[in-house]
Amino acid sequence: MKTLIKNAAVVLPDAVERVNVLVDKGVIAVIDAAVHTQADEVIDAAGLHLLPGVIDDQVHFREPGLTHKEDLRSASRACARGGVTSFLEMPNTRPATVSCSALHEKLALAAERSLVNYGFYIGATPDNLAELQRARRTPGIKIFIGSSTGNLLVDEQEALERIFAETSLPICAHCEDEATVRANAAALNGGSDYTDHSRIRDNNAAIIATRRAVELAERHRHQFHVLHVSTAEEIEFLRTTSDLISGEACPHHLLFSTADYARLGSLVQMNPSIKSLADVAAVWQGLLDGVLEVVATDHAPHTLEEKQQPYPQSPSGLPAVENSLALMLNQVHQGRCSLAQVVQWMCAAPARIWNLKAKGAIREGFDADLVLVDLTLSQEVRNEHQLTKCGWSPWHGETLTGWPVRTLVHGRTVWCEGQLDERVCGREIEFDRGD
Ligand code: DOR
Numbered sequence: 038m039k040t041l042i043k044n045a046a047v048v049l050p051d052a053v054e055r056v057n058v059l060v061d062k063g064v065i066a067v068i069d070a071a072v073h074t075q076a077d078e079v080i081d082a083a084g085l086h087l088l089p090g091v092i093d094d095q096v097h098f099r100e101p102g103l104t105h106k107e108d109l110r111s112a113s114r115a116c117a118r119g120g121v122t123s124f125l126e127m128p129n130t131r132p133a134t135v136s137c138s139a140l141h142e143k144l145a146l147a148a149e150r151s152l153v154n155y156g157f158y159i160g161a162t163p164d165n166l167a168e169l170q171r172a173r174r175t176p177g178i179k180i181f182i183g184s185s186t187g188n189l190l191v192d193e194q195e196a197l198e199r200i201f202a203e204t205s206l207p208i209c210a211h212c213e214d215e216a217t218v219r220a221n222a223a224a225l226n227g228g229s230d231y232t233d234h235s236r237i238r239d240n241n242a243a244i245i246a247t248r249r250a251v252e253l254a255e256r257h258r259h260q261f262h263v264l265h266v267s268t269a270e271e272i273e274f275l276r277t278t279s280d281l282i283s284g285e286a287c288p289h290h291l292l293f294s295t296a297d298y299a300r301l302g303s304l305v306q307m308n309p310s311i312k313s314l315a316d317v318a319a320v321w322q323g324l325l326d327g328v329l330e331v332v333a334t335d336h337a338p339h340t341l342e343e344k345q346q347p348y349p350q351s352p353s354g355l356p357a358v359e360n361s362l363a364l365m366l367n368q369v370h371q372g373r374c375s376l377a378q379v380v381q382w383m384c385a386a387p388a389r390i391w392n393l394k395a396k397g398a399i400r401e402g403f404d405a406d407l408v409l410v411d412l413t414l415s416q417e418v419r420n421e422h423q424l425t426k427c428g429w430s431p432w433h434g435e436t437l438t439g440w441p442v443r444t445l446v447h448g449r450t451v452w453c454e455g456q457l458d459e460r461v462c463g464r465e466i467e468f469d470r471g472d
Pocket of ligand 1 (some may be wrong): 097129211306307308309337338353
């Protein structure tokens with residue numbers, strides 16, 4: 038099957054050009070194809086921009102075990118709508134993905150259920166080194182150096198040393214220092230309102246754990262990715278680290294601050310917590326300066342009922358996967374960053390850091406995972422329109438300018454102007470690590 042995408046402004050690795058793109062058998066076959074090239078399907082994309090599909094390298098899709106919040110089907114529908122053509126999912130499901138057999142079971146589930154491409158991290162525990170060493174069909178190892186949703190935690194120095202010294206897959210971590218979080222919680226008697234969440238999971242907790250993990254990675258010469266950086270202190274520190282280290286920002290740490298608890302309460306309760314306006318400005322600066330390379334969501338759905346419990350029973354996490362590209366395009370509209378930067382942060386950088394084969398750019402020979410966006414379309418985020426199973430968004434009521442209008446996975450349209458094609462299937466992501 039051949040598809041010709043005509044008249045789009047195509048965001049290529051080094052330029053935006055009005056060229057025709059020919060997709061053949063799921064692969065980008067020709068860039069700058071002649072306008073009369075024969076094709077089975079012609080998409081006239083006049084007025085639209087063509088981007089590589091978004092690669093979200095940090096999501097929690099809850100299957101197996103927590104499927105009342107989300108499952109691979111509902112989450113991948115939300116991805117399709119949001120222009121996300123590939124996701125890398127975290128191991129804190131039930132059971133947790135801490136063995137090769139659990140990893141392979143998840144891959145088999147996704148093969149039947151996901152509309153977009155999928156990959157799954159393997160989670161570290163204090164004693165699953167052999168599994169971490171054997172795992173291949175995974176982007177890398179996830180360590181919770183501080184505990185979050187679920188019971189995955191590796192906090193002892195000896196276990197961390199072994200993981201960094203004796204494994205070869207890239208590592209990423211949730212960096213909030215457990216001892217600091219516990220001491221802060223004790224000082225506040227566990228906390229009594231949502232604003233306490235940012236006092237308990239404070240800037241110190243983040244920087245202590247980030248320093249500790251980076252020190253381990255650099256000493257053991259291990260590739261390491263700091264997830265969801267939220268503080269000015271971490272940005273200053275990451276300016277000084279080596280090329281082995283990369284970092285990431287999430288939309289909620291770029292767009293919400295502690296001032297938003299008054300309006301949104303537990304809907305913006307996240308780990309790491311949202312921080313001050315000064316931290317938000319620093320995380321933005323870190324991204325613009327290239328200290329942070331990736332924007333990913335940490336999509337972490339909980340039902341509204343669960344979220345409405347009083348603090349600290351209310352769980353941490355918010356959904357974002359179907360709005361993340363629009364949220365960032367809205368920032369382009371507001372002049373805060375460029376379209377090329379958004380493509381770097383959401384497509385090219387995650388593909389490079391996690392060694393995704395033939396993804397993350399519009400290049401001949403790369404997979405035709407593509408999204409057409411309308412930079413002039415203004416639409417309101419509405420809870421009732423969300424495809425995520427949890428059915429809400431912390432951005433409900435906000436009007437964003439710049440939206441995905443059509444998403445293609447391996448050259449097949451999976452979502453177009455409000456319609457999903459549930460027959461389209463994602464594929465297992467391959468990794469080019471030379472192993
Ligand atoms: O707030 C969070 N919720 N942060 C995480 O790292 C995990 C996530 C979840 O799984 O609910």
